Amino acid sequence: MHIPDGFIPLWQCAIYWIIALIALGYSLKWASKNLDEKNIPLMSVLAAGIFAIQAMNIPIPWGTSGHMVGAALIAIIFVSPWAAVLVLSIVLILQGLIFGDGGMTALGANIVNMGIIGGFVGFYAYKVLKGIGRIPAVFVAAWASIFLAALACSIEMSLAGTFPLVEGLIFMGLYHAVIGCIEGIITVVVILGIDNVRPDLLPAWVSSRKQEAVE
Amino acid sequence: MNTKNRNLIIGGLIIALIIAVMAPFLASSNPDGLESSAESLEVPESEAAYTAPLPDYAIPGMEDNPLGGVVALIVGTIVVLLVVLGVATIIGKRKKNGTNE
Numbered sequence: 001m002h003i004p005d006g007f008i009p010l011w012q013c014a015i016y017w018i019i020a021l022i023a024l025g026y027s028l029k030w031a032s033k034n035l036d037e038k039n040i041p042l043m044s045v046l047a048a049g050i051f052a053i054q055a056m057n058i059p060i061p062w063g064t065s066g067h068m069v070g071a072a073l074i075a076i077i078f079v080s081p082w083a084a085v086l087v088l089s090i091v092l093i094l095q096g097l098i099f100g101d102g103g104m105t106a107l108g109a110n111i112v113n114m115g116i117i118g119g120f121v122g123f124y125a126y127k128v129l130k131g132i133g134r135i136p137a138v139f140v141a142a143w144a145s146i147f148l149a150a151l152a153c154s155i156e157m158s159l160a161g162t163f164p165l166v167e168g169l170i171f172m173g174l175y176h177a178v179i180g181c182i183e184g185i186i187t188v189v190v191i192l193g194i195d196n197v198r199p200d201l202l203p204a205w206v207s208s209r210k211q212e213a214v215e
Numbered sequence: 216m217n218t219k220n221r222n223l224i225i226g227g228l229i230i231a232l233i234i235a236v237m238a239p240f241l242a243s244s245n246p247d248g249l250e251s252s253a254e255s256l257e258v259p260e261s262e263a264a265y266t267a268p269l270p271d272y273a274i275p276g277m278e279d280n281p282l283g284g285v286v287a288l289i290v291g292t293i294v295v296l297l298v299v300l301g302v303a304t305i306i307g308k309r310k311k312n313g314t315n316e
Binding site: 001002003004005006007021028031032033034035036037038040041042043044045046047048049050051052053055056057059062063064065066067072087088090091094095096097098099100101103104105150153154157162163167168171172175176179197198201 | 217219220221222226228230231232234235237238239241242243244245246247248249251252253255256258261262263264265266268269270271272287288289290291292293294295296297298299300302303304306307308
């Protein structure tokens with residue numbers, strides 16, 4: 001879903017850049033209050049893993065492929081959408097700067113879609129759904145995070161005059177409804193993995209262990 | 216940094232590097248959802264406004280060699296880890312040393 005250069009007119013790119021920079025400011029503020037020696041190592045390795053897995057495009061029908069984004073994973077594990085904004089912004093900046101994945105002019109829009117929308121949808125979807133059980137809630141939240149990010153992307157493409165609105169929504173929605181299943185499965189697997197290896201790093205709301213109310 | 220955290224970083228990095236090494240061989244070369252939509256909607260390909268040093272996760276001159284992709288992804292994975300570690304450590308809460316909180 002990395003938008004390349006040339007798909008969005010520059011003046012619209014500027015608007016997404018401004019939104020992204022404001023969100024990045026909030027995410028740094030969140031980091032200054034919530035990151036410490038205990039959770040920084042986990043955030044660092046998850047970011048590295050997200051970068052690597054974003055290069056692993058999995059084939060889906062219609063001659064298309066897709067990869068995980070990871071925003072819901074970060075938002076759920078760090079109990080904040082701002083954590084996802086921070087991690088995805090860093091990943092997207094480095095992908096654009098070093099690997100030309102996603103245009104530099106479109107970087108703001110890519111942060112808006114995958115970081116901000118992905119993170120907020122993942123976080124609030126999990127918050128609303130966690131009553132149905134943590135595994136299905138994680139899956140659906142992760143699925144919704146990439147699906148809605150894709151719909152936002154197609155609306156931006158339509159505002160840019162690059163995609164017609166309805167067809168864009170249908171194609172992007174269809175492809176990412178499938179890619180969302182990949183997102184959901186991997187997000188569940190990673191959370192279960194951390195639950196096994198370092199349960200102390202999972203917050204109470206997604207941990208299998210009954211924790212006493214600590215905070 | 217205590218042993219548990221060091222093990223977490225080493226273990227997590229190994230998993231990420233395994234993915235990075237496999238990706239150039241296993242990843243589908245089909246266009247992604249956005250590229251596919253653009254093709255279906257007959258949007259012309261666009262020019263990048265900026266030339267990245269390792270475009271498309273490949274080393275210039277060895278685009279057809281998957282080992283170039285492996286190297287590029289290993290570099291990227293380590294750089295991402297170090298940048299997040301660095302940014303988070305600089306921005307994050309200071310160690311409890313009596314001066315804050």
